[in-house]
Amino acid sequence: MLNKLIKIDLRSTLKIAPILFGIGFFFALVSFFFSKFGDSTIAEVIADISKNFALSFAISGFINVVTRAIGVFWKKLYSDESYLTHTLPLSKKTIYLSKTLATIYSSLIALFVAFIILVVNYNLFENFDALKNFIEATAGVTGGNVVEFLVLIILVFFFEMTTLISVAFCVIILRHSTTNLKATLLSAGSYLAIQAIFLLSLFLIGLFNPEVMELFKNSDSVSADSMKIIFYTAIIVYGLATVVMNCRNIKLLEKGVNVA
Amino acid sequence: MKTKLPLVELKNLTKNYDKKIALKNVNLKLENQKIYGLLGKNGSGKTTLIKLINDLLTPSEGEVLIKGKKPGIESKKIVSYLPERTYLDKSLTVKTAIKEFADFYPDFSFKKAKKLLTQLELDENQKILKMSKGMQEKLQLLLVMSRRAELYILDEPFSGVDPATRDDILDLILENFEENSSLVISTHLISDVERILDEVIFIKNGEIVEFSNAEKLREKENASIDEIFRRRFKNAK
Numbered sequence: 001m002l003n004k005l006i007k008i009d010l011r012s013t014l015k016i017a018p019i020l021f022g023i024g025f026f027f028a029l030v031s032f033f034f035s036k037f038g039d040s041t042i043a044e045v046i047a048d049i050s051k052n053f054a055l056s057f058a059i060s061g062f063i064n065v066v067t068r069a070i071g072v073f074w075k076k077l078y079s080d081e082s083y084l085t086h087t088l089p090l091s092k093k094t095i096y097l098s099k100t101l102a103t104i105y106s107s108l109i110a111l112f113v114a115f116i117i118l119v120v121n122y123n124l125f126e127n128f129d130a131l132k133n134f135i136e137a138t139a140g141v142t143g144g145n146v147v148e149f150l151v152l153i154i155l156v157f158f159f160e161m162t163t164l165i166s167v168a169f170c171v172i173i174l175r176h177s178t179t180n181l182k183a184t185l186l187s188a189g190s191y192l193a194i195q196a197i198f199l200l201s202l203f204l205i206g207l208f209n210p211e212v213m214e215l216f217k218n219s220d221s222v223s224a225d226s227m228k229i230i231f232y233t234a235i236i237v238y239g240l241a242t243v244v245m246n247c248r249n250i251k252l253l254e255k256g257v258n259v260a
Numbered sequence: 261m262k263t264k265l266p267l268v269e270l271k272n273l274t275k276n277y278d279k280k281i282a283l284k285n286v287n288l289k290l291e292n293q294k295i296y297g298l299l300g301k302n303g304s305g306k307t308t309l310i311k312l313i314n315d316l317l318t319p320s321e322g323e324v325l326i327k328g329k330k331p332g333i334e335s336k337k338i339v340s341y342l343p344e345r346t347y348l349d350k351s352l353t354v355k356t357a358i359k360e361f362a363d364f365y366p367d368f369s370f371k372k373a374k375k376l377l378t379q380l381e382l383d384e385n386q387k388i389l390k391m392s393k394g395m396q397e398k399l400q401l402l403l404v405m406s407r408r409a410e411l412y413i414l415d416e417p418f419s420g421v422d423p424a425t426r427d428d429i430l431d432l433i434l435e436n437f438e439e440n441s442s443l444v445i446s447t448h449l450i451s452d453v454e455r456i457l458d459e460v461i462f463i464k465n466g467e468i469v470e471f472s473n474a475e476k477l478r479e480k481e482n483a484s485i486d487e488i489f490r491r492r493f494k495n496a497k
Contacts, residue, residue, distance in 0.1 A: 004363050012349065083347035086316050088364050089336040256318030259311065 002094050002101075009076070009102035013069045014109070017061045021113050024057030028121035035123060054121040058114040065110035066161075069103035070168045078176055082259045092253040096169075100246060103165050143224040152231040159238035166245035167191045173252045194241040201233050265328040267292050267411055267442055268313060272322035275308050275466075282308040284466045285322070290442060292410070295456055297474070297485070298446040300463035301493055306446040307344060309463065310415050314341045326411075337366065340409035344416040346396045350389040354382055354399055361403045372436060373406040379432055394420045401429070405436040412437050413444045418452060426452045451486040460485055462492060 027050040034047035076085045076099065085095060118124070124131050139149035167187050174183035206213035211226045222230075268290040275283040283305045290296060300306050311317040312324050315331035326335035348357055354377070362368040377384055380398045388396060397420045404412065414433070418426045426449070434456060437443050445453050460477060462470035469492070470477070474485060481488050 001364070008349075008360065015351065080345050080347050081349060083316065083341075083343040083345065087314050087336055087339075087341050089333045089366075090364070091333055257316065258318055259316045 001090055002098055005088075005090065005094065005098035006102050006105070009072060009098050010106055012072045012076070013065060013102055013106040016068060017065045017106075017110055017113075020057050020061035020064055021110075021117065024054050024061055024114075024117045025120070027051075027054035027057060028117045030054075032120050032123055051121055054117055058117040058121070061117075062107070062110045062114045065106050066103070066165075069099075069106055069165070070172070073099045073103070073169055074172050077253075077257070078172070078259060082257070086257060086259065093250050096246075096250050096253055100165065100169070104162060107161060107165075141222075141224060141227045143228065148228075152228070152235070156231055156234045156238070159235055159242055162242040163191075163194060163238045163245065166242055166249060169249050170245060170252075173249055176258060177252065177255070190245065194237065197241070198234060198237045201237055202230060205229060205233065266290060266325075267327060269325040269328075270309075270312075270322070271325070273309075273312060273319055273324065274321040275305075275312060275317060276320045282466050283312070286466075286468055288461070288468060288471065290411075290444065292442055293440055294458045295443045295445070297450070297453055297457040297460045298444055298463065299448070299450055299460060299485075299489055301448060304463045305466040306463055307415055308466070310341070310413055310444070310446055313413065314339065338410040340365075340404045340407040340412045342400055342404040342412075342414045342417055344419055346393070346400065348388055348396070348400065351387070353385055353387050355384040357388065357399065357403065358384070358406075361406070365407050367408040369406055369408055372408075373402060376402040376406060376432070376436065394422075397421065398429075401433075405433060408438050409441060410438075411442050411444070413446075415446045416448075417445065418447060418449055423452075430456060450489050451484075454485045457485065462489065464493065 031047050031050035031054055034043045034050065038044065038047060075081050077095070088095075135146055135150070139146045141149075167190060170190060171183055171187040174186055178186075202212060203216065206216060209226075209229070211223050212229055215222055215226060215230070266289040268288070270286050270288040273283055273286040273288075274281070286309065298306050298309070308317065312319055313326070313331065315336070324331055326339065329335060352360070358370075358373050362370060362373075376382075380402055382395065382399060382402065388399065391399065397417075401414075401417060404414070412433075417433070418429060421429055430453065433443070433445075445457075447453055454474075457474040460470065460472060460474050461468060472480075477488065478484060483491070
């Protein structure tokens with residue numbers, strides 16, 4: 001049942017994005033061909049304009065998916081469509097998990113498609129060495145291991161995103177069980193608390209690790225090891241925050257809904 | 261000896277919206293194989309009561325029991341509910357909507373759906389978005405009545421239907437609801453449904469003011485249910 005519901009939620013979330021990504025891809029191709037084969041000023045101008053359009057559409061496609069996922073959560077749980085959602089023979093937990101997983105899946109799909117558009121747009125097939133050099137240079141901040149750097153960056157981004165999504169879902173759920181002001185304050189408070197816990201965790205680690213403590217004194221001289229600790233701490237804190245926020249959201253939903 | 265649990269039992273059920281009381285201390289038992297008319301003026305609490313049974317609202321006080329259990333997965337498997345609004349994803353086609361219903365409700369019958377498609381003159385390849393409101397309501401009725409449920413709850417099923425079609429819709433409901441099931445019809449168009457009702461529930465200002473056998477009430481008051489309703493609710497605040 002969960003898979004069936006995820007499929008439906010994915011369809012709703014990814015309804016508009018293919019159009020935006022399609023346009024983005026078209027401009028990326030235009031940019032690619034004019035950059036590669038055009039040698040006039042007009043060709044350069046067209047390539048530059050198309051490059052910017054492709055970039056805009058790739059970004060807006062991703063933003064569309066994330067914002068739409070949040071919209072779908074509201075629509076399916078509290079608007080007219082909720083009359084069907086809440087009368088399906090499914091637990092509130094299944095309904096919630098479906099929306100959360102569909103949001104995560106669709107965001108990852110959107111991120112991947114946006115990346116492909118950027119690869120075409122900036123002709124990264126031929127400029128692969130430049131990309132590799134850039135990643136290697138950036139990976140230096142964590143000690144130079146490219147694979148470890150990429151995994152850490154992706155995980156930090158992923159868990160920060162899941163935390164934000166769970167906070168957004170929390171606002172929607174609370175808005176329907178309490179006042180708007182209280183819902184906003186509680187959700188914003190939760191997000192600020194998560195950030196504070198992250199900083200506090202780093203500070204506590206810093207008490208035993210002078211290199212990490214340097215972060216609070218002089219941010220210009222953070223060592224590769226300290227950067228790794230920051231990344232690992234972020235992954236643990238945001239990962240735990242995602243679990244805690246989602247469990248709280250499910251508990252709130254299980255208390256019952258009041259659909260207008 | 262084991263006593264048979266009522267299909268629906270409402271115990272001291274109260275629902276408040278902030279300071280407004282929508283339902284006040286309602287006690288009610290609905291049995292199997294009966295057709296109930298939930299009758300009341302607009303804003304009397306009919307939809308609130310139905311939404312509480314369907315887990316769309318949380319009681320302020322009291323409880324709702326369906327076959328002895330609080331609304332949940334099991335109750336939703338046996339209750340087929342038609343709300344007074346369109347709840348389908350409008351980008352779907354009729355065919356997809358039917359398939360999705362069948363995916364989630366184990367009691368969904370494709371055979372019934374197919375028969376109803378013909379009876380309601382619906383095109384299964386049509387997009388819901390392109391259908392009129394009345395057609396969308398017909399599609400929802402099709403989906404709800406295609407289930408072999410134990411309890412059908414229809415909230416204002418004639419709201420978007422012209423008077424000429426109401427009788428046809430009512431016949432279609434009677435024809436398609438399962439023999440051992442119960443049916444609750446909420447409406448203010450009493451004369452349209454009167455002929456099929458076994459029991460009547462009058463609801464006024466969030467309180468049940470009458471719960472009787474339709475035939476006995478007619479005999480007692482020597483009038484039709486519609487007339488009795490008009491008398492009781494005339495000038496009622």
